[in-house]
Amino acid sequence: MVAVKKTVQQVENLEKYQHGFVTSIEQDFAPKGLSADTIAFISEKKGEPKWMLDWRMAAYERWLALNEPDWAKVSFPKIDFQDSYYYAAPKERTGPASLDEVDPEILETYAKLGIPLREQEVLAGVIGSPRYAVDAVFDSVSVVTTFKKELAAVGVIFCPMSEAIREHPELVQKYLGTVVPVSDNYYACLNSAVFSDGSFVYIPPGVRCPMELSTYFRINAAESGQFERTLIIADAGSYVSYLEGCTAPMRDENQLHAAVVELVALDDAEIKYSTVQNWYPGDPETGRGGIYNFVTKRADCRGARSKVSWTQVETGSAITWKYPSCILRGEGSVGEFYSIAITNGRQQADTGTKMIHLGANTRSRIISKGISAGRSSNTYRGLVSIHPKAGGARNFTQCDSLLIGKTCAAHTVPYVEARNGSCVLEHEATTTRLSEDQLFYAMQRGFSQEEAVQLLVNGFVKEVLQELPMEFAVEAQKLVAISLEGSVG
Amino acid sequence: MLKIEGLRAEVGGTEILKGLTLEVPTGEVHAIMGPNGAGKSTLSYVLTGRPGYEVTAGSAELDGEDLLALLPNERAAKGMFLSFQYPLEIPGVPALTFIRTALNAQRKARGEADVTAPEFMKLVRLRAGELKMDFDMLKRALNVGFSGGEKKRMEILQMAMLSPRLSILDETDSGLDIDALRIVSEGVNALRGPDRSMLVITHYQRLLDYIRPDRVHVLAGGRIVASGGPELALELEREGYDKYAGAA
Numbered sequence: 041m042v043a044v045k046k047t048v049q050q051v052e053n054l055e056k057y058q059h060g061f062v063t064s065i066e067q068d069f070a071p072k073g074l075s076a077d078t079i080a081f082i083s084e085k086k087g088e089p090k091w092m093l094d095w096r097m098a099a100y101e102r103w104l105a106l107n108e109p110d111w112a113k114v115s116f117p118k119i120d121f122q123d124s125y126y127y128a129a130p131k132e133r134t135g136p137a138s139l140d141e142v143d144p145e146i147l148e149t150y151a152k153l154g155i156p157l158r159e160q161e162v163l164a165g166v167i168g169s170p171r172y173a174v175d176a177v178f179d180s181v182s183v184v185t186t187f188k189k190e191l192a193a194v195g196v197i198f199c200p201m202s203e204a205i206r207e208h209p210e211l212v213q214k215y216l217g218t219v220v221p222v223s224d225n226y227y228a229c230l231n232s233a234v235f236s237d238g239s240f241v242y243i244p245p246g247v248r249c250p251m252e253l254s255t256y257f258r259i260n261a262a263e264s265g266q267f268e269r270t271l272i273i274a275d276a277g278s279y280v281s282y283l284e285g286c287t288a289p290m291r292d293e294n295q296l297h298a299a300v301v302e303l304v305a306l307d308d309a310e311i312k313y314s315t316v317q318n319w320y321p322g323d324p325e326t327g328r329g330g331i332y333n334f335v336t337k338r339a340d341c342r343g344a345r346s347k348v349s350w351t352q353v354e355t356g357s358a359i360t361w362k363y364p365s366c367i368l369r370g371e372g373s374v375g376e377f378y379s380i381a382i383t384n385g386r387q388q389a390d391t392g393t394k395m396i397h398l399g400a401n402t403r404s405r406i407i408s409k410g411i412s413a414g415r416s417s418n419t420y421r422g423l424v425s426i427h428p429k430a431g432g433a434r435n436f437t438q439c440d441s442l443l444i445g446k447t448c449a450a451h452t453v454p455y456v457e458a459r460n461g462s463c464v465l466e467h468e469a470t471t472t473r474l475s476e477d478q479l480f481y482a483m484q485r486g487f488s489q490e491e492a493v494q495l496l497v498n499g500f501v502k503e504v505l506q507e508l509p510m511e512f513a514v515e516a517q518k519l520v521a522i523s524l525e526g527s528v529g
Numbered sequence: 530m531l532k533i534e535g536l537r538a539e540v541g542g543t544e545i546l547k548g549l550t551l552e553v554p555t556g557e558v559h560a561i562m563g564p565n566g567a568g569k570s571t572l573s574y575v576l577t578g579r580p581g582y583e584v585t586a587g588s589a590e591l592d593g594e595d596l597l598a599l600l601p602n603e604r605a606a607k608g609m610f611l612s613f614q615y616p617l618e619i620p621g622v623p624a625l626t627f628i629r630t631a632l633n634a635q636r637k638a639r640g641e642a643d644v645t646a647p648e649f650m651k652l653v654r655l656r657a658g659e660l661k662m663d664f665d666m667l668k669r670a671l672n673v674g675f676s677g678g679e680k681k682r683m684e685i686l687q688m689a690m691l692s693p694r695l696s697i698l699d700e701t702d703s704g705l706d707i708d709a710l711r712i713v714s715e716g717v718n719a720l721r722g723p724d725r726s727m728l729v730i731t732h733y734q735r736l737l738d739y740i741r742p743d744r745v746h747v748l749a750g751g752r753i754v755a756s757g758g759p760e761l762a763l764e765l766e767r768e769g770y771d772k773y774a775g776a777a
Binding site: 475476477478480481482483484485486487488489491495496498499500501502503 | 577578579580581600601602604605606610611613616617618619620621622627628630631632634635638670687691
């Protein structure tokens with residue numbers, strides 16, 4: 041397996057968390073803390089219309105009345121929402137910049153992260169190399185979006201959310217908050233009040249988006265949170281594949297990332313949404329620092345025969361709390377969830393999905409692979425809900441957990457509700473420990489211990505990795521290897 | 530080739546090997562026979578470096594080099610191979626991928642270039658054919674859902690592909706019907722050569738009808754208590770191990 045070997049070589053050359061550097065640039069901040077003034081400041085900075093500010097303010101009012109959820113199997117000290125910045129942006133940036141206007145320090149940051157922002161570099165790549173458009177979000181703002189012109193030529197809108205609010209208010213007003221309502225949950229509501237940039241995507245009817253779209257999220261500023269908002273609309277008969285990646289510097293304090301992602305798929309449309317999440321996980325020994333990744337992701341398969349596929353590779357964050365879900369409203373619509381969640385050190389993850397079957401003959405498929413190592417805790421939590429009108433609905437769920445070492449934990453919490461007798465639901469779950477015997481067997485054949493672990497882990501997650509777009513699958517495999525480095529002592 | 534002297538080893542605090550001495554010269558096939566619990570499998574694990582098998586005294590050398598100081602994968606790269614009594618299942622990893630990656634890992638450790646994909650495929654097809662294995666089986670995850678006999682064939686295929694200098698076969702005959710036993714034995718015999726040695730561990734004389742050993746040793750109570758030519762195996766088959774019970 042060439043990939044395994046390559047992975048091993050790359051791992052040898054890397055630090056444990058390779059994205060932990062800080063970019064030093066001048067930044068604008070909102071006043072510290074959360075208040076109506078903070079929200080007005082953000083809205084003003086982004087040059088938003090009044091309807092947007094009103095929407096935010098209404099969300100803030102609702103948020104004040106909500107309580108933090110406590111049902112997840114994670115523990116952390118209470119967050120002081122007044123002790124954080126809700127807006128941080130590189131200075132002197134007005135409106136969408138061309139690449140030449142972007143601070144060289146920021147360009148350098150993305151170069152270090154290996155994210156192509158110069159279109160010509162992407163185009164000049166090796167023949168057959170992937171072409172994908174990038175929206176680069178740095179703290180609270182999008183610094184650049186590539187290939188906008190090419191995409192516009194086929195009618196695809198790919199731009200920062202703040203720009204969409206100004207340029208395409210009719211689409212934003214029609215869809216924003218229709219999948220994840222403002223007061224859906226504590227963190228989604230907070231996001232609705234203070235959200236900064238994220239990506240906006242609209243694929244017109246019948247268009248197959250000509251390239252992969254991706255957003256790269258980078259938290260850089262200290263004591264700040266990132267609250268991006270992403271909205272993707274696939275109009276009738278269209279197709280789009282979208283990928284997000286995330287990293288942050290190593291810091292001793294915890295930083296909150298509370299994003300909301302809404303997907304809408306109309307008749308016969310398909311959205312493939314992939315996430316490679318590698319936020320700073322905190323110190324593996326002490327558990328200090330790291331990102332709190334409290335994210336609400338939901339898709340509405342609104343149209344008949346529409347399809348949404350979530351694929352996630354979750355390796356970072358001190359705490360992950362997210363359940364990318366599908367509302368299968370359209371008749372014959374399809375929802376898929378493929379997940380690899382890896383926890384090591386002191387990480388905690390409570391993640392899974394919800395498949396809400398509302399329409400007839402809707403189908404869903406859940407493949408979850410959890411790997412726990414170190415002193416971490418990894419929980420799969422999922423809901424499959426079949427509503428009375430969802431005759432002929434089908435679900436297949438498979439949850440596998442792999443334990444590495446003796447001090448980690450894995451939990452599986454599947455909820456199933458069936459209110460229509462004609463549905464077919466299947467559930468399979470396994471929990472296994474990476475066995476010393478398997479490792480010895482592989483080593484006897486010539487694999488080093490690290491190679492043996494990677495071989496076994498890659499075998500375990502293969503079903504999910506192959507759902508990722510090809511070019512990202514390699515990245516993800518590398519990430520899996522790095523995340524588990526040194527996990528077998 | 531292999532030289533073991535006064536080897537003592539324990540598992541979980543219980544001493545299993547109690548001063549074992551054995552020499553296998555280059556080019557020879559030696560059989561180790563003995564009653565249950567004599568330490569036969571322990572010997573194979575100690576020689577290949579399985580964790581949990583602690584050597585407390587004695588030495589084991591491969592071509593004059595201290596084996597016991599090496600990691601299991603380093604021993605493999607030196608040319609040691611163990612055909613497991615109970616081969617492990619490796620989910621999600623196709624047998625072909627496993628074998629090729631293992632081969633290249635060993636070659637890399639020896640400073641040799643990777644075997645190319647066409648070379649590898651040609652050779653693995655040939656060897657699988659010799660072992661009468663369905664090639665499609667090699668595309669499946671290694672040993673997952675294989676029968677006992679299929680797993681044993683897969684062990685011998687790996688052995689043939691890795692072409693080790695010292696092979697240890699731990700009860701390779703168990704779980705094989707008579708036809709499979711013949712095919713597997715032919716596979717093993719094909720690997721005999723003037724520069725290769727083998728240690729064949731078995732309960733029964735039956736296997737030795739197919740794989741003719743140069744020497745037979747009786748392992749009882751953690752030590753070699755008798756050695757002889759192939760006729761010793763026949764004697765054991767007739768008279769059992771009672772005679773050596775006192776040796777423990």
